[in-house]
Amino acid sequence: MLAELKGLNEECGVFGIWGHENAAQITYYGLQSLQHRGQEGTGIVVTDGKKLKAAKGEGLVTEVFNKKMVEELTGTSAIGHVRYSTAGESGFENVQPLLFHSQTGSLALAHNGNLVNATALKHQLEGQGSIFQTSSDTEILAHLIRRSGYSTLKDQAKNALSMIKGAYAYLIMTETEMLVALDPNGLRPLSLGKLGSSYVVASETCAFDIIGAEFVRDVLPGELLIINDEGIRSEIVSINSNMTLCAMEYVYFSRPDSDIQGINVHTARKKLGKQLAIEAPIEADVVTGVPDSSISAAIGFAEESGIPYEMGLIKNRYVGRTFIQPSQSLREQGVKMKLSAVRGVVEGKRVIMVDDSIVRGTTSLRIVRMLKDAGASEVHVVISSPPIKNPCFYGIDTSSREELIASDKSVEDIREIIGADSLTFLSVDGMLNSIGVQGEGETQGRCVACFTGKYPTEIYPEKENATAE
Incomplete structure (x- = not known):
């Protein structure tokens, strides 16, 4: 996203x-x-x-x-x-x-x-x-x-x-x-x-x-x-x-044309999408991905499910950083300035919206609403990673559980909050089987602490009490 x-x-x-x-x-x-x-x-x-x-x-x-x-x-x-x-x-x-x-x-x-x-x-x-x-x-x-x-x-x-x-x-x-x-x-x-x-x-x-x-x-x-x-x-x-490389490098952070530990990021994301389609069999008319990091997963989902992939969401690449935002209403327009739903693609359709993660839920809510405002009859949100329930202390800006919607809410709670007709997260095992290195132990050479709460290093008191692997 x-x-x-x-x-x-x-x-x-x-x-x-x-x-x-x-x-x-x-x-x-x-x-x-x-x-x-x-x-x-x-x-x-x-x-x-x-x-x-x-x-x-x-x-x-x-x-x-x-x-x-x-x-x-x-x-x-x-x-x-x-x-x-x-x-x-x-x-x-x-x-x-x-x-x-x-x-x-x-x-x-x-x-x-x-x-x-x-x-x-x-x-x-x-x-x-x-x-x-x-x-x-x-x-x-x-x-x-x-x-x-x-x-x-x-x-x-x-x-x-x-x-x-x-x-x-x-x-x-x-x-x-x-x-x-x-x-x-x-x-x-x-x-x-x-x-x-x-x-x-x-x-x-x-x-x-x-x-x-x-x-x-x-x-x-x-x-x-x-x-x-x-x-x-x-x-x-x-x-x-x-070796416990951050799993989110494959899911979201890295560019799709990068190779990490011999695995192409675009290919890994397609595998995530394919696995997600297996875990989330949904009847729908079109599959669309949230630009840019979710496009590869959306293509994989479409290929595995047989549901056609369409560009239902378009990113405006010429919107610069906004320094002057005088009101809350204008701040909320930020999503529409940077992202648009394509009415000709989604109107009257059951849409599967593929995204890489949900952090706070506010953006997912706005995009679901955007698709429905453009005429989508149903919006099914599928996420190519598990729920992010735990903070990261290794260089990602989720340092407290209070920031994470999945830390204290169920999948059904999140679905209601974002207004989706259904919500499915990829399983931890499904993710690891798609991006892991076989033979590297339980986590297959990946850090999945934000999903499981099991951290690969000691977490010091000033950070937060947590379980170290």
Whole structure:
């Protein structure tokens, strides 16, 4: 569904390249391809081997950067970031990459994820004299690195990474090297590629396609890559790694043209839709998907059910972000501005509306109403994931149960609230069989904590009491 409408957002995307004469320009295009992962702010830091230089701002990649700015970022290596805030407030100071200067050299950090022990670490570091310049938990790693006491960046990073818990895909850059780190559970996606002789790292492989890079492999859970002019080295920071990639990467967050752990996202979503059709045998006239992330699942549902797929909902791609919303009535018009029902498709028809998830229910209510206002005789809502009953502490902006309609309401309650003629969620087993990695245990290598309440890491008291797997 439209991320700006439904209130389910990924924290960010990261991109890095080492050893290319047009590092900043390539990073710019890489970040554009990752724009769906964050629209609040973006930044690029480059190194020419002697110093780090940064440019960043609030807004979209094309709003923050112009041709002159990118050309002034001269250097042969760069890291970049697109941000949606979940830990820390919005604001320029929190836009990444974060850049720190000291007498021993500079350090830039870009982070996708969320640390579950951030509060405890901040208290500890502040007690030791650290002064934080941002409200983002990303800054914690910089303080841990500088306080480690080790002489090399690799050892400093390994020591710092051993102290943090939660989800992280980090890019760490100094004047002379770039480090890449993924948490022991691999909760966030991260891939390694090559562009000629240059190494490239990105949250999603769609960024490689945009710049013409070749996919090499996924970064492993608990792995630390050290990249410099001498080449690339790999070390395992955590021997207790246990792959539990966020299932919502396949359901909603990632672009359909990305491949994650060898599985194409579009193909995975079609499988989700096919499985949903098996679990929800409904008599209807047309199947339609909520743009954009639900289209693949809707196609799969249509193929499996034999009910024709139609474009019953159209997304207006030329509606910019709205800064001035003077009244509640105009705010409620936001859905109609960004999404329209096609009367010629749905009028007088029994419509199956496929969506990827229901978070608060408000947008589902408006879309169901929109379809019925356009003449649909029935609207059956089918969701290509299970009910989201539990908060996420790993970088998704659902940090409290109060935000989640399914946390205390039954499927029938939700159906009545959104005004659908029927409502079906995909089962957990059905989802895992569609997107899981066989032989990876009960959860098949996926984090399903938001559906089951079983978290793959310890959840600290300041977050919420929860069950850890």
